[in-house]
Amino acid sequence: MKRIDPPAVDDIKELQLLANNEGLGSYPSLMDEYVQFRSQYNLYNKSGGNPWNIVPLPISGDLKKALRTHYGSPPKGRLQFIKQYRRSLSPTLCPMCGGFGNGTLDHYLPKDDYPEYSFFSKNLVPACNCNSLRGTAVKGTASPARVIHPYYDDFLTDRLYQSVFEGEFYAPRISIEVIDKKHPNIDILKFHLEEVIQNEATQGWFEKYWSDLSQRPHDKLGLLLPLSVQDFKGADLKVVLEKYRNYMDKDHDTPNNWLSIFYTGLMKDHNRLDQLAAVINRNRG
Numbered sequence: 051m052k053r054i055d056p057p058a059v060d061d062i063k064e065l066q067l068l069a070n071n072e073g074l075g076s077y078p079s080l081m082d083e084y085v086q087f088r089s090q091y092n093l094y095n096k097s098g099g100n101p102w103n104i105v106p107l108p109i110s111g112d113l114k115k116a117l118r119t120h121y122g123s124p125p126k127g128r129l130q131f132i133k134q135y136r137r138s139l140s141p142t143l144c145p146m147c148g149g150f151g152n153g154t155l156d157h158y159l160p161k162d163d164y165p166e167y168s169f170f171s172k173n174l175v176p177a178c179n180c181n182s183l184r185g186t187a188v189k190g191t192a193s194p195a196r197v198i199h200p201y202y203d204d205f206l207t208d209r210l211y212q213s214v215f216e217g218e219f220y221a222p223r224i225s226i227e228v229i230d231k232k233h234p235n236i237d238i239l240k241f242h243l244e245e246v247i248q249n250e251a252t253q254g255w256f257e258k259y260w261s262d263l264s265q266r267p268h269d270k271l272g273l274l275l276p277l278s279v280q281d282f283k284g285a286d287l288k289v290v291l292e293k294y295r296n297y298m299d300k301d302h303d304t305p306n307n308w309l310s311i312f313y314t315g316l317m318k319d320h321n322r323l324d325q326l327a328a329v330i331n332r333n334r335g
């Protein structure tokens with residue numbers, strides 16, 4: 051996850067140009083709905099896209115389809131930011147889940163349920179394949195539970211999540227939890243964890259990373275490990291890992307990338323650090 055700023059797009063102007071274009075499938079329905087669309091856009095800006103504050107417009111099946119077509123293959127010269135968002139807004143990290151992928155655009159408010167935001171720039175967030183794994187989940191059963199919004203949720207600059215290791219050294223069960231159980235946005239953090247972060251792809255990455263680190267720690271940490279220390283301890287390792295984590299936070303410009311989450315939890319597991327330090331000592335010999 052990462053707090054990012056969307057490039058400035060004049061959404062109302064884009065909407066006007068599409069609504070007035072007689073050559074498009076959305077004509078004249080979009081023109082008829084123009085005023086309602088504009089007030090939905092303003093509501094989104096005002097409420098930060100909060101699904102608890104936004105009631106979707108009732109939109110006919112035909113217009114819904116036409117809007118989706120505008121998103122999927124924009125009319126010539128229009129909605130050019132869509133292409134740019136996909137690759138260049140956050141090229142190394144997924145602002146939604148914190149993984150190291152990109153290439154898709156997530157509709158924060160899903161386009162099936164909120165079609166009026168199909169091509170609204172603030173509703174389009176660059177993402178990895180967590181986008182398709184999340185489906186249409188955006189809010190929980192009670193307010194304020196909802197998905198985190200990378201354009202509006204400033205608490206994304208806090209360190210929010212950490213890993214938890216349980217069980218044996220080489221094949222632990224790894225999960226992710228909210229660090230501060232009293233965080234003012236705890237319901238949002240939990241919902242986001244369940245619906246966006248936790249999926250098979252994330253689980254697979256964490257398990258593979260631990261498997262590599264526990265079996266061949268020098269491949270991951272070699273440059274960071276001191277050459278001369280003979281009896282490397284868990285406490286020494288913790289110092290190294292904290293430096294590495296902080297460096298990764300800076301490199302990716304967020305304390306909520308997957309490496310931050312992985313190492314923040316591991317650094318608190320003293321037993322496992324001792325065991326990992328023992329592997330490092332053995333491999334050195």
Ligand SMILES: [Zn+2]
Pocket residue numbers: 144145146147148149177178179180181
């Ligand atoms: Zn993602």
